Amino acid sequence: MAWAEEKSDDKEENDNGVIGAVKSLFDPNEKTKSGKVLPKAYLKSAREVVKTLRESLNEAPDDNAKFRRTADAAKESIREYLGSWRGNQTIAQEESYAALVKAVRSLANFYSKAGPSAPLPGEVKSEILDYLNTAEEFL
Secondary structure (H helix, E strand, O other): OHHHHHHHHHHHHHHHHHHHHHHHHOEEEEEEEEEEEEEHHHHHHHHHHHHHHHHHHHHOOOOOOHHHHHHHHHHHHHHHHHHHHOOOOOOOHHHHHOOOOOOHHHHHHHHHOOOOOOOOOHHHHHHHHHHHHHHHHOO
């Protein structure tokens, strides 16, 4: 009798695993590393900004064509992110959102003062990378 009960518990766990997987597939939200539940679309967009902006910042500016390609990819992901999520109350108080906004502002402030083709100084680059690391911790 104990074996039969144990067996049904295993079946329940398997059902929960399959059902849980299907539910998570269709659930519009996802749990972050920090344990918060946020929209999957936001997390995907924010992770893309972190990835492309980091790649762009780590690219050697010597190879201008390659640098421009990675910078264009970062610019596009930032544009999409801000267009979709700026002012959205669901994520407005999130640490990841605040950190990404700070990273984008630092970048925008630098280029608005120095011009669009100015090389990014090390201190600005490291400040932005710090913001990206902070954002990534909460995604």
